[in-house]
Amino acid sequence: MGAAVSRPLSDPTDRDRRRWVRYLVDERAEARVYRDLAARRDGEERDILLALADAEGRHEAHWLALLGGEPARLPRPDLGTRALAWMARRFGSIFVLALAQNAEGRSPYAGEPYATAAMAADEKIHHEVVRGLAARGRRRLSGTFRAAVFGANDGLVSNLALVMGIGATGVAPGFVLFSGIAGLLAGALSMGAGEFVSVRSQRELLAATQPNEYADDALPHLDLDANELALVYRTRGMPEEQALQRARRVVTAAHDSGRGALRAGEPETATDTNEVVGKAWGAAISSFLFFASGAVIPVLPWIFGLSGVVAVAVALVLVGIALLCTGATVGLLSGASPLRRAARQLLIGFGAAAVTYLLGLAFGVSVA
Template identity: 45%
Template sequence: MTDQERDRPAASSGSSHRHWTVAPEPNRARHGPALRAGVLGASDGLVSNLSLVMGVAGSGVAGNVVIIAGLAGLVAGALSMGLGEYLSVQSSRELFAHELEIEAHELATNPAAEVDELCAIYERKGIPTDQAHALAERIVRGNPAFALDTMAREELGIDPGQLGGSAWVAAGTSLVLFAVGALIPLLPFVLLGSSAAVAVAAAVSGVALFGLGAAITNLTGMNPIRAGLRQLAFGAAAATVTYGIGAAIGGLVR
């Protein structure tokens, strides 16, 4: 039998019902929490520490003060990002796991109600009532694991296959890449004099901002050039504002 013949709806002279099957939808973008946390962590580290060191440098203080402030911002921000990412991922997983437990209990104790719920979902998708009910009956009263997977996707909007991934890995990735991003605008102040460091930090950070904006399109699907320019514009605006504020405050206190 050919693949085309296997894929055709079964038909018989005694029944006008088509036999519906449920196939898993291919996941086109199976990005784990670690990838998202890493890319966004690096972006946050770069923008926040660029703004911080530019604000401090704008006040006219000595270069070692800028370095101390930048290191403090790097450490504090990285720890905050790592902890926040862990809590976010772990809390989401615990919430989804609890919802799946409730759904599994409902399937075991009141399958008729679950049949009605799934039938209504399929009817809203355009499947005729009799066929929707037959399909829902077959799923709910069939394999329990498949029934739970189907109800999770159709009723709860959860893909059980994407609940994996370690919250610790996501947190560690976010922490490390935040620190890497935050280090980019700080290095020129470590390696160069403070006067030259401002211009070099701005230039290097601008290139990094554009690159990160383009990289984030792997998650968003946006145009890389547009996303890179947007990230560059926002980062430059933040750094310009903080530099101006630092210069104004520095002029007042000197």
């Protein structure tokens, strides 16, 4: 039930009681998050979220029992839990579940002497449950959304490195602007063309591997006792004996009816290549636009007439903000720390820019 501590303890101190009150309000807030998320779901996911909220209620009852009833004054939940609750009420998205997954992974109960072993175990299981729900959401995310994040990030880093390198040589601002726009177009066209070829090739590959009706009209003419139809089913993964039985049934039915189908009686498993890889032109256009949306940011200072150190500084600030956003988004999508991923993305982007900037200094003069 979670209402008794796991071992005898000394009399609790005021500090212990304050900690219990904190646990109490956080458990209530987390339960509210799960209920708010459940209100935006239906079916199985709704039931799972409500079950998690009920489990948090058991933990809440444990701390109430230790406190001897409802405290006269309660503090506010911690900032992270309040942010989760706000997002759950307004969005109810995969990002909230990803943050909840991280929160469940930071449970303090493993080192809390007044928490039961069952409570600590519950929190670990909750982490896995939320991970599973978040994984469902990640699988439902469209490839276009992922392409938006990664395509924009590629544009940010590559064009920032380009304009930093060109700008460091001391050339005129107009030349830096031209180089940035050329880099934007070249990179976006390359991304679009590469995506078109990739998707078209995937579609052709998938289409070539799908079973078709090419041999169906040959089935009535096969020898009933000597034919290779069983080999077809073995290439599709059937065990030898099952393939032989299947082949005999199909050929017998074809002889009886005068026509047949290799896939007769099989469940429909053909994959729609549009669902798997999308359309080539759509992928190419979206990849072009996503890359260009990121690549235009480093060029904005020169587009608006800035030059020299001021343009470089503004470009770094704008790109830094964008890199932090894309890094945090990638972190959320992968279930990792958004702050850590944001910092990593910033370091990678600025690192690339620093390398090209130093090379520009080596081949020219400092920015004036």
